[in-house]
Amino acid sequence: MSNQEALLEIKNLHTGFDIGGETHHAVKDVSFSVKPREVVCVVGESGCGKSVMSLSIMKLLPKHNGKIDKGEILFKGKDLVPLNDKEMNQIRGKDISMIFQEPMTALNPVLTIGFQMDEVLINHTNAKKEEIRQKSISLLKQVGISRAEQIVHEYPHQLSGGMRQRVMIAMAIACQPQLLIADEPTTALDVTVQAQILELITKIQDEVGMAVMLITHDLGVVAEMADRVVVMYAGQVVEESDVDRIFYDPKHPYTRALLSSIPRMEEEKEVLNTIKGIVPSLKNMPEVGCRFVDRCPEAMPECRKIDPLLGETEKGHSVRCLLYDASKPEKKSEVR
Amino acid sequence: MLLYTLRRILIMIPIMVMISVVVFALALAMPGDALSGQIDPANSDPEYIEEMRERLGLNDPVHVQYGRWMAGVVQWDFGRSFVHRMDVTEVIGQRLPNTILLSVLSLIITYILAFTMGRYAGRHPYTPGDYGIQGINYLMLAIPSFVAAIFAIFFFSFQLGWFPATGSVGSGVTAGTFEYYLSRLHHAALPALVLGGLTTASYTQFLRNDIIESSQKDYVRTARAKGTTENNIYNKHILRNSIIPIVTLFGFDIASIIGGAVIIETVFAYRGIGELLISSIDRRDSSVVVAVTLMLSVATLVGNLIADLVYGVVDPRIRVE
Numbered sequence: 001m002s003n004q005e006a007l008l009e010i011k012n013l014h015t016g017f018d019i020g021g022e023t024h025h026a027v028k029d030v031s032f033s034v035k036p037r038e039v040v041c042v043v044g045e046s047g048c049g050k051s052v053m054s055l056s057i058m059k060l061l062p063k064h065n066g067k068i069d070k071g072e073i074l075f076k077g078k079d080l081v082p083l084n085d086k087e088m089n090q091i092r093g094k095d096i097s098m099i100f101q102e103p104m105t106a107l108n109p110v111l112t113i114g115f116q117m118d119e120v121l122i123n124h125t126n127a128k129k130e131e132i133r134q135k136s137i138s139l140l141k142q143v144g145i146s147r148a149e150q151i152v153h154e155y156p157h158q159l160s161g162g163m164r165q166r167v168m169i170a171m172a173i174a175c176q177p178q179l180l181i182a183d184e185p186t187t188a189l190d191v192t193v194q195a196q197i198l199e200l201i202t203k204i205q206d207e208v209g210m211a212v213m214l215i216t217h218d219l220g221v222v223a224e225m226a227d228r229v230v231v232m233y234a235g236q237v238v239e240e241s242d243v244d245r246i247f248y249d250p251k252h253p254y255t256r257a258l259l260s261s262i263p264r265m266e267e268e269k270e271v272l273n274t275i276k277g278i279v280p281s282l283k284n285m286p287e288v289g290c291r292f293v294d295r296c297p298e299a300m301p302e303c304r305k306i307d308p309l310l311g312e313t314e315k316g317h318s319v320r321c322l323l324y325d326a327s328k329p330e331k332k333s334e335v336r
Numbered sequence: 337m338l339l340y341t342l343r344r345i346l347i348m349i350p351i352m353v354m355i356s357v358v359v360f361a362l363a364l365a366m367p368g369d370a371l372s373g374q375i376d377p378a379n380s381d382p383e384y385i386e387e388m389r390e391r392l393g394l395n396d397p398v399h400v401q402y403g404r405w406m407a408g409v410v411q412w413d414f415g416r417s418f419v420h421r422m423d424v425t426e427v428i429g430q431r432l433p434n435t436i437l438l439s440v441l442s443l444i445i446t447y448i449l450a451f452t453m454g455r456y457a458g459r460h461p462y463t464p465g466d467y468g469i470q471g472i473n474y475l476m477l478a479i480p481s482f483v484a485a486i487f488a489i490f491f492f493s494f495q496l497g498w499f500p501a502t503g504s505v506g507s508g509v510t511a512g513t514f515e516y517y518l519s520r521l522h523h524a525a526l527p528a529l530v531l532g533g534l535t536t537a538s539y540t541q542f543l544r545n546d547i548i549e550s551s552q553k554d555y556v557r558t559a560r561a562k563g564t565t566e567n568n569i570y571n572k573h574i575l576r577n578s579i580i581p582i583v584t585l586f587g588f589d590i591a592s593i594i595g596g597a598v599i600i601e602t603v604f605a606y607r608g609i610g611e612l613l614i615s616s617i618d619r620r621d622s623s624v625v626v627a628v629t630l631m632l633s634v635a636t637l638v639g640n641l642i643a644d645l646v647y648g649v650v651d652p653r654i655r656v657e
Contacts, residue, residue: 060560062552085566093563100561105554109653110576120562155652171562 006033013071024282026052028235044232047279094124097172101184103164107156114152139170162193234291241317251319415623435608439593445532450539458547477537485603499526502605546578587643591636
């Protein structure tokens with residue numbers, strides 16, 4: 001870790017859901033940090049807790065059953081966990097913004113683009129109506145929508161998926177946030193549009209000077225965008241490092257399996273590599289031991305008995321696997 | 337939009353013709369006819385009766401009778417009511433203002449109650465308040481309207497004396513004065529309250545369920561992520577979506593504004609269209625029955641058209657270019 005102060009620091013985050021009276025943790029003991037102007041990619045399969053983790057930061061968990069049980073979410077040194085909705089509303093959309101996976105449903109179908117753009121500025125500034133509308137139009141232009149003056153009077157269904165995601169990005173950057181959380185922003189888009197959106201995020205990140213937490217399961221996106229990578233599995237961080245070391249020196253068997261499942265141009269293969277099995281569901285999570293053990297090619301007997309810890313094998317590279325001394329519980333000194 | 341409206345109105349013409357055929361056929365199928373009302377009641381000579389039948393055209397083939405009736409209808413002539421001894425248009429014209437007053441009042445009551453309760457229950461689902469509202473609603477839905485009407489008359493008119501029990505206007509007030517209008521409003525209030533209260537349930541439930549469903553939508557999460565307050569989320573983002581299904585009901589409401597409420601009007605002896613329809617059926621006053629039925633059909637068609645047009649206003653996705 002460099003000594004630069006973290007913008008966002010997540011410490012021992014536990015997020016649980018009440019299912020039939022019992023609490024099941026979708027995020028269990030997640031810790032990592034995001035520095036200013038840094039792009040951190042959070043990768044993992046579907047169901048590994050990436051989205052729940054990001055919703056926890058924004059405190060947008062489903063109200064009736066989701067809650068943060070333990071841990072701290074420090075944003076610029078201030079813990080967000082105890083804040084109520086009113087206090088969070090000062091932060092949401094202003095200091096931390098979020099864009100979502102599904103641009104088709106993320107915009108309100110019966111309100112104009114202009115209304116939805118203006119709203120974020122109305123929420124966080126005291127500017128006059130006309131100024132706000134002008135700002136909305138210039139934001140839409142900034143994200144590459146040339147017909148911005150007309151678009152503000154149109155409704156979401158009149159726009160393509162890529163255009164809607166641009167509108168989402170324009171909304172997210174309206175108040176120049178310090179952190180943008182992008183939850184699989186390109187998954188629902190065409191491949192050509194995906195590249196444009198990623199390019200746009202990079203360009204905007206540069207212009208606004210914000211940090212980006214990009215949640216994805218696309219390692220191609222990771223290679224393209226990331227400064228640092230957090231690999232999650234079954235609600236836990238299993239490996240964290242800078243992007244080069246993740247790709248050239250992956251430590252955790254899960255990370256290696258993920259990497260080997262990327263098809264390569266130079267290889268001629270009939271069948272793609274896959275990781276056998278699925279992420280255990282919340283109800284079937286093993287109580288002790290490594291959560292990846294059932295699918296791990298290098299599983300050892302003790303993997304079922306001992307909870308591996310997230311430990312640093314070398315500076316700036318942490319892993320949660322008993323193959324490495326740093327993860328063994330005896331070596332408590334290295335535990336973060 | 338204009339073109340669409342015109343096209344819809346044009347499509348209504350063949351439908352209207354078909355409806356008129358059915359309505360006319362039904363009136364013919366009623367036992368008895370207008371004959372006895374239009375001849376000298378003292379003369380029972382079969383020859384005279386047969387002669388009158390022939391003269392009044394009651395012996396003509398059905399299609400000729402229909403043609404004659406239809407020719408009158410398009411000239412706004414619905415024939416004469418033999419019970420009331422005046423033109424049907426005049427009979428209906430006397431009743432229509434009463435019914436419109438009653439229906440509009442009851443609709444206002446329904447909408448105010450439904451919006452208040454539905455919004456509360458939708459925003460606070462599965463709370464004691466929500467269960468209370470649902471309990472009241474299902475109770476009102478379950479009570480037959482004549483029971484509620486009689487109970488309301490007993491309680492509000494006889495016990496408390498707040499409202500007149502029957503009629504549509506007080507006796508001894510001069511038409512056109514302020515007092516006269518006040519008296520009409522006073523007479524319409526209690527039936528409107530019963531009618532409005534009893535029909536609230538479906539509106540409330542529609543609104544409640546749609547608000548609950550909408551509050552789980554992605555766009556609500558987006559609005560929260562922008563720092564929008566809960567009040568704005570519910571009043572702008574969700575309500576704007578949740579009024580869409582209510583518009584369907586609004587189409588039926590338009591028809592009921594003219595159609596009135598048969599049972600309530602009868603119980604309150606309120607001189608409206610509904611009461612007219614029932615009494616006319618009783619007395620085999622077929623020209624009135626046919627005219628009222630036809631009017632209700634037109635009102636339903638127009639109501640549906642208006643509902644469709646309003647749909648376009650509230651839901652931009654189905655706006656017609």
